[in-house]
Amino acid sequence: MSFLQACLFDLDGVIVDTAKYHYLAWRRMANQLGFDLTVEENELLKGISRMESLEKILAIGGVKLDEATKLSLAAEKNSWYLELCQQMSPDDVLPGVREFVEELKTNQIRVGLGSASRNAVLILDRIAMLTYFETIVDGNRVTRGKPDPEIFLTGAADLDVLPASCVVFEDAMAGVQAAKAGGMKAVGVGDPVVLTEADVVIKGFEGLHVQDIKQLFVV
Known part of the structure; x- marks a missing residue:
C-alpha cells in the first residue's frame, strides 16, 4: 500500500x-x-x-x-x-503556497519542482523559494514535455521515492495527464471543469494541510 x-x-x-x-x-x-x-x-x-x-x-x-x-x-x-x-518578488508567491511547503518539510515529506519552464531557477530565486525544493526538474533537464510523464518521473527518481507515493500539483490538463501517466496522484489547482482528470481539485493553497493530501491514499 x-x-x-x-x-x-x-x-x-x-x-x-x-x-x-x-x-x-x-x-x-x-x-x-x-x-x-x-x-x-x-x-x-x-x-x-x-x-x-x-x-x-x-x-x-x-x-x-x-x-x-x-x-x-x-x-x-x-x-x-x-x-x-525581473519585476517579481517574494510577494508574487501565490497565497498559502509557502506555508504549505513549509508544513510538508516539517512532516518530512520530500519536495520537488517539475516545470516545463527553462527559467524555473531564476524565478524561484526572485521569489526567495529556491531553497525550498530538494530537486528542480525543468525544461533544461528533460526532452519530452507534458503530458509525457518524464518530468515527474525524473523528480521522483531524484527524491528516491516511488511514483505511487508522489502527489503532483498542477494547474494545466497536460500536467495532470503527465502525473497520472506516471502513476502518481494529481491535485488540480484551479477550475474543476477544466481539470477533470485530477484526483481532487483545489482553488488554491490557503487552508490546505498535509493531512488533507494524505487522504488521497486512504482506500
Whole structure:
C-alpha cells in the first residue's frame, strides 16, 4: 500500500502566476508578426514547452516560418519574458503556497519542482523559494514535455521515492495527464471543469494541510 512520501509542484500557475508575463511576451511577438493573441487562445499554451507554444501561435496566425526563424523568435520572446520577470518578488508567491511547503518539510515529506519552464531557477530565486525544493526538474533537464510523464518521473527518481507515493500539483490538463501517466496522484489547482482528470481539485493553497493530501491514499 502506498503512502505520501513526496510532493512535486508545477511552477507557473501553482507557485507563482507568471502566466500574465508569458501572455504579454507572446502577444508582443504575435503583434510583431501581424496578428493578435487573445486571452482565450493563450489558454492553449498552458503547461507546454516554448517551441510547442510557438507552433500553436503560428498556426493561430496562419504564419509559416523556417526553423532558424522560429528559434530566433522563441529566444526573443524569452528575453522579453525575462525582462518582465525581473519585476517579481517574494510577494508574487501565490497565497498559502509557502506555508504549505513549509508544513510538508516539517512532516518530512520530500519536495520537488517539475516545470516545463527553462527559467524555473531564476524565478524561484526572485521569489526567495529556491531553497525550498530538494530537486528542480525543468525544461533544461528533460526532452519530452507534458503530458509525457518524464518530468515527474525524473523528480521522483531524484527524491528516491516511488511514483505511487508522489502527489503532483498542477494547474494545466497536460500536467495532470503527465502525473497520472506516471502513476502518481494529481491535485488540480484551479477550475474543476477544466481539470477533470485530477484526483481532487483545489482553488488554491490557503487552508490546505498535509493531512488533507494524505487522504488521497486512504482506500
